[in-house]
Amino acid sequence: xxxxxxxxxxxxxxxLDKLYPVFMLAxxxxxIDLETHLFFTFWGLDAVKKGGLENAKLPGVMRLGxxxxxxxxxxxxxxxxxxxxxMTRSMGVTKIYACSTTxxxxxVKKEELxxxxxxxxxxxxxxxxxxxxxxxxxx
Amino acid sequence: MSGYEISQNLDCKGMxxxxxxxxxxxxxxxxxxxxxLKIEATDQGSKRDFESWCRKTxxxxxxxxxxxxxxxxxxRKEES
Numbered sequence: 001x002x003x004x005x006x007x008x009x010x011x012x013x014x015x016l017d018k019l020y021p022v023f024m025l026a027x028x029x030x031x032i033d034l035e036t037h038l039f040f041t042f043w044g045l046d047a048v049k050k051g052g053l054e055n056a057k058l059p060g061v062m063r064l065g066x067x068x069x070x071x072x073x074x075x076x077x078x079x080x081x082x083x084x085x086x087m088t089r090s091m092g093v094t095k096i097y098a099c100s101t102t103x104x105x106x107x108v109k110k111e112e113l114x115x116x117x118x119x120x121x122x123x124x125x126x127x128x129x130x131x132x133x134x135x136x137x138x139x
Numbered sequence: 140m141s142g143y144e145i146s147q148n149l150d151c152k153g154m155x156x157x158x159x160x161x162x163x164x165x166x167x168x169x170x171x172x173x174x175x176l177k178i179e180a181t182d183q184g185s186k187r188d189f190e191s192w193c194r195k196t197x198x199x200x201x202x203x204x205x206x207x208x209x210x211x212x213x214x215r216k217e218e219s
Contacts, residue, residue: 024156024157028156028161028188030161030164031157031160031163031164031192032160032164032191032195032196034195077153077158078158079158087161
């Protein structure tokens with residue numbers, strides 16, 4: 001294979017509908033050894049708080065249908081978000097970052113984050129990574 | 140779909156994207172160069188996904204076919 005390719009994603013939303021594509025892309029990227037950097041910021045930060053992925057809901061009034069949607073997802077054999085995270089990490093090419101300013105803004109302490117978070121960083125660190133990435137997404 | 144000496148069979152039937160490629164990656168890591176992996180899958184997107192996976196990882200998709208909604212792929216592990 002040629003030189004390592006990179007993908008950088010700003011994860012701005014903490015709702016189920018947005019987190020699924022993030023982890024489906026990240027796990028698929030892992031399968032082709034595409035180095036992936038996930039920057040969790042604003043509402044996305046909820047996803048990397050302990051219990052965040054387990055409790056992610058659909059947005060707005062659709063949140064009432066979250067249970068139904070999760071059952072449907074499970075029924076067709078798609079893994080849950082925590083399972084996708086585990087799978088993604090097991091391939092060893094995904095880095096997870098928490099946004100430092102969001103942590104201040106939302107009063108989130110380091111201890112409240114899941115252990116998979118590799119570093120707490122600012123926007124400049126993300127830009128540094130994104131500049132060298134072949135794919136940059138905002139979800 | 141014959142004439143190949145299959146080193147390993149991988150059953151991905153019932154799995155949805157992205158599971159088949161994740162399982163494929165796991166399986167291929169444990170094989171040696173030149174080994175042949177046979178995969179069966181039912182995910183309709185798997186055809187393009189497997190073609191892309193092989194192109195990106197440098198492994199060879201020797202054959203692919205579909206019978207009654209079951210896709211069969213023959214992949215040879217190449218030197219990485």
